[in-house]
Amino acid sequence: MRHLLLLIILLFNLNYVSAQNQDIEIKGKVIESTNNLAIEYATISILNSESQEPITGTISSEDGSFSIRTDASNFYIEVSFIGFKTRSFKDFKIINNAVDLKTIILNEDNETLDEVVIQAEKSKLEFKLDKRVFNVGADISSTGASAFEVLNNVPSVNVNIEGEVSLRGNQGVQILINGKPSVLAAADGNALGTITADMIEKIEVITNPSAKYDAEGTSGIINIVLEKSEKKGLNGSATLNFGIPNSNSFGLSMNKRTEKFNLFSQLGFGLRTFPDEREYINRDFSNNITIRSSGEGEFNEKFSNILLGTDYHLNDWNIITLSASFAYEVEDRNSLANFNQSDAGNSITDSWLRDERTEATNPKLRYELQYKKDFKRHKDQTLLFSALGSSFKKDESSNFKNTTLFGDMEDFLQKTRTDYALEDYTFKLDYTHPFLEKYTLEAGSQYVINSVTNDFAVSDFVNGEWIDNPNLTNIFDFNQNVLGVYTTVAYEGTQWGVKLGVRLENTDLETLLENTNEKNTNNYSNFFPSGHLSYKINENFSIQAGFSKRIRRPRLRELNPFSNIRNNFSISTGNPNLQPEFTDSYEITSIHKIGKASLNFSLYNRYTTSVIERITYFENNRSITRPENVGTNLTTGLEMNGKYNPTNWLSINGDFNINYFNRDGEFEGTSFDFKGNRWSTRLTSKIKLPADFDLELSGDYRSKYQNVQSDIEDNIFADFGLRKKVFKGKLILNLSIRDVFASRIDQSTTTQPEFFIYNSRQRGRFTSIGISYGFGKGEAMQFSGRRR
CATH class of the missing domain: 2.40.170.20 (TonB-dependent receptor, beta-barrel domain)
Incomplete structure (x- = not known):
């Protein structure tokens, strides 16, 4: 009888330890409050309740859903996304080793949105392996301008009074729109004049293009990338x-x-x-x-x-x-x-x-x-x-x-x-x-x-x-x-x-x-x-x-x-x-x-x-x-x-x-x-x-x-x-x-x-x-x- 009692206690402790070490799944779906649309790339953080130090984390998928596991026993959950108010979850139920937060609604944070945007503003010029990127958003003197005036603000690029574009003083330049030839970039007429500054996201200057690009343009390539947002x-x-x-x-x-x-x-x-x-x-x-x-x-x-x-x-x-x-x-x-x-x-x-x-x-x-x-x-x-x-x-x-x-x-x-x-x-x-x-x-x-x-x-x-x-x-x-x-x-x-x-x-x-x-x-x-x-x-x-x-x-x-x-x-x-x-x-x-x-x-x-x-x-x-x-x-x-x-x-x-x-x-x-x-x-x-x-x-x-x-x-x-x-x-x-x-x-x-x-x-x-x-x-x- 004594040995049987010891065996029951031992099995109970093993099951308890096993249950304690088993991962807990945390899942849910993140949407925004205005149109109830899913938020992709929202950050889900698991933090220690005492030290508030991060334990693990993940991001939401395209449909806003997420799933993450943790073996921690003392934690809370935060869901955040740039421009939205962060939500914290400290009182939740663990059922069958799972926490289902269901639908999480994030409200837009107008107070912090402006600060985040300013910090995220790109510099005017960025260097890549085989090109330089000029971000038009930093050019405040382009108000009301056409693409000609914007190009005149790009380092190494010059547009003369006739509208002829040159790169490092050479007019043999190939102009592309979104990486492709376009009638909007044709030399005949004032074609680029129909593109205004508010339509342009960035301008890429490629002075030595790789073989992937069209060989046209003895002084290089200027690629005008037009704006296209994909926000939900x-x-x-x-x-x-x-x-x-x-x-x-x-x-x-x-x-x-x-x-x-x-x-x-x-x-x-x-x-x-x-x-x-x-x-x-x-x-x-x-x-x-x-x-x-x-x-x-x-x-x-x-x-x-x-x-x-x-x-x-x-x-x-x-x-x-x-x-x-x-x-x-x-x-x-x-x-x-x-x-x-x-x-x-x-x-x-x-x-x-x-x-x-x-x-x-x-x-x-x-x-x-x-x-x-x-x-x-x-x-x-x-x-x-x-x-x-x-x-x-x-x-x-x-x-x-x-x-x-x-x-x-x-x-x-x-x-x-x-x-x-x-x-x-x-x-x-x-x-x-x-x-x-x-x-x-x-x-x-x-x-x-x-x-x-x-x-x-x-x-x-x-x-x-x-x-x-x-x-x-x-x-x-x-x-x-x-x-x-x-x-x-x-x-x-x-x-x-x-x-x-x-x-x-x-x-x-x-x-x-x-x-x-x-x-x-x-x-x-x-x-x-x-x-x-x-x-x-x-x-x-x-x-x-x-x-x-x-x-x-x-x-x-x-x-x-x-x-x-x-x-x-x-x-x-x-x-x-x-x-x-x-x-x-x-x-x-x-x-x-x-x-x-x-x-x-x-x-x-x-x-x-x-x-x-x-x-x-x-x-x-x-x-x-x-x-x-x-x-x-x-x-x-x-x-x-x-x-x-x-x-x-x-x-x-x-x-x-x-x-x-x-x-x-x-x-x-x-x-x-x-x-x-x-x-x-x-x-x-x-x-x-x-x-x-x-x-x-x-x-x-x-x-x-x-x-x-x-x-x-x-x-x-x-x-x-x-x-x-x-x-x-x-x-x-x-x-x-x-x-x-x-x-x-x-x-x-x-x-x-x-x-x-x-x-x-x-x-x-x-x-x-x-x-x-x-x-x-x-x-x-x-x-x-x-x-x-």
Whole structure:
């Protein structure tokens, strides 16, 4: 009996110990109070009841559910998520070794949301392995701006007064939208003008792209990433901008996220005015005739755009995206210029006015299907297919009137007509396969179809009727297909990283002048290798190096032999025989973190063959400029970027770039050998003022430099921005002034044995005020830029 009693007590104690050591399961589902939608990535913490130290934790899944186990016996539970009030559970029942918290409702915490957002705000510039990322949200001087003005704030990027984008002083740059070619980034027309700052999330600058990217762009790639929120529920932001001269726009961005769908949309419309002051001198040394002109004009643009799209989550591993956008522009240009013709004694022999009235409409359409597949095997293993189509049309008419003020020249009328149609199609397939923990293999292909027709006519009013000028009238067809395949392999260790790749592209180009039946064909294939290397010496110092081979294919306007007669004495035209230029690009970059400062130094070298340059020559007292392939160019440069935060209310960003170039070339018996240099610098300071005001000041200087025929004068200008947050960050007020002192003037001088040309152009000061409001879980667009 005694032994039986001892055995019963022993079995009871064993069962008790076993029960005490058995894990307890804690489960539930987290939702938000506004729309009762699930909260993904909510934090569930298990803490010791006495010490309040964390024991274990987990996060909620896509549907808000969670499950976690613990062998602790004295604990409590906390459920939290950024921007919501934390809930604690200390009195709960353990039934069958389980705690079921059922549905946990979190309420939004407006008091802490604003503080968290400020701390989470990204810095203006981030460095990745093979690119730099510029976060538009930190740019308060971009209020009411288009993508052109935003790009002008990106280190290493410059947009001149003509809207031409250059990277490190080189205009051979490929612009992508969300990583793909787009009609919105086309060089023809003011395409980027339909993208406003409030639509842009970030801009990626890739000076040495890997073989994964299209080889187009001898100086690199600029990728504009548009905003698309995936917060649960209905979220959105609205912006309203007013400016002098006109920079008036309204933008609305909304998205609705459910368990399976993410619906996103953007809407914008507005009016912009670009004033223009020009001065022109054309001196013909052979005939001792000088033409001088000065005038003013303005370019008005009414624009509207809409973007609609959806992400459909088939399951955890497959997503289909459908999107379409439509933009419509109405343009009108008015200008009046006074012309004077002088003889060898500088006496005016003729004087007249040239009046221009131009109207145009530009519809743009873009549509895309994308399929992305993730794999259970590895989180970074993906398969991505996309099909992208776009079209752009321009219907433009210009009327010119010459009115004689003095001399023997007769009044005359002239008009031009342009019917332009572009169709682009891009098909891409990309596969990423990680293996052996530290290695990644990429492979893919791309096929791009470009088809353009440009119907251009010039008519003169003779004897009471309009007569087409056969020398300036024609239909130009441009058809180009590019097939590319690539593969890359990368190793990324704790200290070392290396990525090697090769790309093969075949280009098939055909142009046709229909009226004269002049056809040009060009078919060529090229290999484009790339390599990137990184070495992390310590947490505060790392080195990156890169190499890539690039191509710049001639664009439509460079190939089309009929272009611009706005000034009858200064005509620009294209060259259908133009060949592509090729660049070998090398770069090494060091990244330093020193206390509150970060510094980056880049040494780069570019060797370009068949360089495309615009050559000017004289014919019948007129300067005619057309692009030609002129020799080679060797450029060696140093770029420095820095950021310093001496206090929590002041940050300073600096950018300095200098390069030396050696030109070697000959064209039609004329040597274009010369050496030169150019440099630029930008300094921006951001100051946090009391009462939630932010101030930003920036100054730019771009030095004088030389090209094959001309001297380009230096440029200095400043921008100003001021921001005020109200209603705990839900409403943002912005003020910006671009070119504060109206000092930005583009000037060039061309001096040749037979002629002299001087050009000057100025836009002037732009002032704008913006209001942004965020609703749902959206925040107001910072600086009329991206949501943080």
